[in-house]
Amino acid sequence: MASPTDLRTEGALPVLRRVFGYDAFRGFQQDVIDHVVDGGDALVLMPTGGGKSLCYQIPALVRDGVAVVVSPLIALMQDQVDALTAVGVRAGFLNSTQSLDARRRVEAAFVAGELDLLYLAPEALGVRSTLALLDRGRISLFAIDEAHCVSQWGHDFRPDYLALSMLHERWPQVPRIALTATATSATRTEIASRLKLDDARHFVASFDRPNIQYRIVPKREPRKQLLALLRDEHPGDAGIVYCLSRASVDKTAEFLVANGIAALPYHAGLDATTRAANQQRFLREDGLVMVATIAFGMGIDKPDVRFVAHLDLPKSVEGYYQETGRAGRDGLPSTAWLAYGLQDVVQQRKMIETSDGDLAHRRNLAAHLDAMLALCETVRCRRVQLLEYFGETSTPACGNCDTCLNPPESWDGTVAAQKLLSTVFRLDRERNQRFGAGHCIDILLGKHNDKISQHGHDSLTVFGIGSELSEAEWRGVVRQLLAEGLLAVEGDYGTLALTDTSADVLGRRRTVTMRREPERPTSSRSSKPRGSATVVAELTPTAAPVFERLRGWRATTAKEQGVPAYVIFHDATLRQIANDAPSTLAELSRVSGVGENKLAKYGEQILAVLASA
Structure with missing residues (x-):
């Protein structure tokens, strides 16, 4: 390969071809690269798999000096350096996993200008010795990866990122590029403000990942539903399964292994050695399934993850998009699958009510959850709804998500809503009692059981008035009322309560349109996810x-x-x-x-x- 000096005189496009083996840039990659090479600051939003890394790696090879890459992904720095070394780029990292000798070798290479890129964790920049080291070298640019971590309202806040505004103060002539795959316009503004990137040029790519098929299914027996997905549609494929709790991660991994699926757990309750070993196996072996909490995945550069499954409701659309984006980085067809039910809504609402923070913080959490619930309950194209959340409007229906392939019906649920809300009203106002969704549904269905008899609820005027719907359908009614804020969850036991807007429904001043799930869930065996335009052709028989x-x-x-x-x-x-x-x-x-x-x-x-x- 050409020497570092030769690369710096060639320009961006020849470097792309000679080093990385690609003939052309995608989207606005070249615009970003030219801007940074010329010394400008940039804030880049580009979806996972869109080629963000090249936006700082090529300027690092073209500009004089060493590019310093700030990344929160200590456990993945070795893999990032290995990937660059494989294409002939001189890269190194400094973090707490290294021996003293290894650290000294990297420091000497940096000072001597024998590196193209140096990876650091954000906390390292708070250490005086690191700053002194950087002062001894020639820095070509600062790249701040996973920049959404600076947002205190975001889904992956890291306090150490707040200190990164000092980069501009200490090295004002060095260009900075901040990159993320997930940010609304409000989060972009916050990133720019906190990182002192007020004059930076913003580059915002489409958030669309056309090769990912989005599917959200009613939660029945989620582990069995997951097993069917893996057996029927993704046998032998690598994938990630997200669960809300550590216990659920362990049980799900055990369930999959017991049913012949090669699966590994990952969560903060495991010791560091086990976590690291499981992560390395997932990255290095084909066909493994990682069952994890959301602590896993950021920065995972495994391109052939064919599916991401959620067994619990994500807390925000940003989190959901970030997590599902780990599928199909290679542009090949992939699946984003979520099992979603009433208990998810109850649990998330309760977590918000009991969370730390002031009223504004809880309202922000509730707003994030409301947007996620709207995505789950929509009868429109999921992709259109997702892209609108990130500010992309006038997008045509994709024809590749579950609501496009198997459209759900909408129905007038006003009367059903009035019956459910009346039940909650009578329990609260007439009996001074509150109960959870299951008990309210039992009353509507006219079930005679010990709990209903004990409280005398078979004498309520609403007892048995809901026989036109099944128990599953009533749970859908409750779920959608909670999603629309027409019903609330209160207390440690998740009891139901009316909201300020419930009276509009009870008083017939507001109608309620509800989603009825299709009888048959979408199967990608009958309609495979479509790839992006850049994907190579299907393999020929030979x-x-x-x-x-x-x-x-x-x-x-x-x-x-x-x-x-x-x-x-x-x-x-x-x-x-x-x-x-x-x-x-x-x-x-x-x-x-x-x-x-x-x-x-x-x-x-x-x-x-x-x-x-």
């Missing part, structure tokens, strides 16, 4: 076995080198090689993702695999 041989070679090579398989090549690159069947190094060099360094390192091996196919 290419399919070649692709598997290439994957086997890649797995062996990655294991020998102790790096994740995607550091060698992405699946999309191997697919193109299998389809194109190059017979010379020159032909192989024209495959997207094969740069000069990888061609020199792996080219003959790949041609040997192809020759033996």
Whole structure:
């Protein structure tokens, strides 16, 4: 590969081709890169898999000095450095996992200008010795990755990020680029303010991930529903399953393993060694399922995650988008699947009421939850609703989410809502009692059980007036009333209570339109998720076995080198090689993702695999 000096005289596009093996930039990548290379500050919003990293990696190779990348992902810094080293970029990191000797070698390389990129955790910049080290080197730019972590109203706030405004104060001439995959316009404003990026140019890409199929299903037996999804639609695929609690993570992982699915748990209750080992296995092995709390996933650069499943309701649309975005980074068809039920709404509302913080904080949490509930309950295209949340309007229906493929019905639920609200009203005002959703539904269905008899609720005028709906349908009514704020959850036991707007429904001044779930859930076996326009063609019959041989070679090579398989090549690159069947190094060099360094390192091996196919 060209020397660092040569790269700095070539410009951005030749570096993209020679180092990373791509012929053209995507979207506004080149605009961002040119702006930063020229010394400008930038705030970049680009979806996961959209190529954010190149927006600072290429300027790091073109500008004089060392790019300092601020990242909260200590556990992944080694993999990030390995991926850059594989394409011939001089990269290093400094964090608490290193030995003293390793740290000294990286520090010496930085001072000598023998690095292109140096990765640091944000807390390191609060240490005097780190600042003194940076003062001794020549810094080309600061890249602040996962910049949404600076937002105190966001879904992944990190206090150490608040101190990063000092970068501009201490090194005012060094350009800064802040990058994130998830931020509303309000969060963007907060990021710019807190990082002193008020004069930075904003680059905002579409949040659309067309290769991801969004699906939200009624929660019945969620683990069995999940198992069916994995067996029927994603056998042998890598994926992530998110659960709200540590106990649920453990039980779900055990359930999947007992049913023949290779699954690993990840949560803060596990010791650090086990967490690190499970994360490394997920990154390095094919076909593993990681069952995790939301503590897992940020910065995971595994491109072939084919599904992300949620067994519990996310707290916000931002969190949901960030988590589902970990699927399909390679642009190939992937699934975002969520099982959602009444208890999720009750639990989340209760968590907000009992959360720390002032009234404004609780209102902000409630607003985030309301937006997430609206996405779950919509009868419109899920993708349209999701994109509108992030400020993208006039988007046509995608034809690829569950509401497009199997449209739900809407029905006039005003009378049902009045019956449910009347039951809550009578329990509260006539008996001075409050109960949860299950008991209220039993009253409406006219069930005779010990609890109803004990309290004399079979004498209420609403007893048995709801027989036209099933128990599951009544739970849907409760869920949607909670989602619209027409009903509230109070107390430690999740009892139901009326809100200020309940009277409008009871007084017939407001109608309530509800969603009726389709009888048959969408199956991607009948309608597969569609890929993005940049995805390579489907494998031909003759290419399919070649692709598997290439994957086997890649797995062996990655294991020998102790790096994740995607550091060698992405699946999309191997697919193109299998389809194109190059017979010379020159032909192989024209495959997207094969740069000069990888061609020199792996080219003959790949041609040997192809020759033996």
